[in-house]
Amino acid sequence: MLLAQISDLHIGAAGSSMDVHAHTAEHLARAVEHLNRLDPSPDAILVTGDLVDAGSAAEYTRLATLLAPLKAPYYLVAGNHDDRENLRAAFAHHGYFPAEGYLHYVVDLGPLRVVALDTNLPGEPGGLLCNERLAWLDARLGEEPLRPTIVMQHHPPFRTGMQQMDTMILDGMEAMADVVRKHPQVERIVCGHLHRPITRRxxxxxxxxxxxxxxxxxxxxxxxxxxxxxxxxPACLLHTWSEELGLVSHTSYIGDFGTPYVIIAEETAPGRAVQM
Incomplete structure (x- = not known):
């Protein structure tokens, strides 16, 4: 089972600063091509927030067009740059967003269960997990205590030591840690927001x-x-699951970095030990 993760797409309207200076639409088009070329192909793609830059309906229309070529199904959560209602309306046809309220949902992906959590706090760069949202998470995790589970959300439930980013933290992260600690089947909490690969227990x-x-x-x-x-x-994450190895996460850089120099050809010497 292979799940890809992309994040912080920041798609703007045509001619916007995100378009002209950050070229986010061009970068997303390249990311989609990258994901479609992966071998093996991802079974699904998790998209962890800041999907657009200003939360407008026009931006979500453009986002949908850019994501349409993806071969694998994809699942979205809202970030602090997103508008909950415009996002819900633009992707209602996906069928996993609830008709009202927080954009929480659960999806079963083969051997894995994904719990998508809405940390959006409208008008604020930081996020919030209130008692209602934490109770929803606790209840969903309690439904399948033996099934390997990934929690996906935009705001990470930890501080980083990057002082400016730590002013935009997730309120309620300590309480979230208490909830997760009760459910040892949670293999990973996958997030965005920080525009960097960072890990913490x-x-x-x-x-x-x-x-x-x-x-x-x-x-x-x-x-x-x-x-x-x-x-x-730019980069994405690849989360691969097997009963033998469990969940292993890799960083896959998006771009042309030259032709690989082959040390061992897979068809001639599988599994041969080599010094690196």
């Missing part, structure tokens, strides 16, 4: 963030750090 499991399909946030761990974006390579 939360509630007895591993939480991780996905890089952006476009611009990344500069890594700055100084006490008075700044907030800046940088043209580090």
């Amino acid at each position: 939360v509630g007895g499991t591993l939480a991780m963030t996905c890089p952006s399909t476009a611009h990344q946030v500069e890594l700055d761990l100084r006490a008075r750090g700044r907030l800046a974006v940088i043209s580090e390579p």
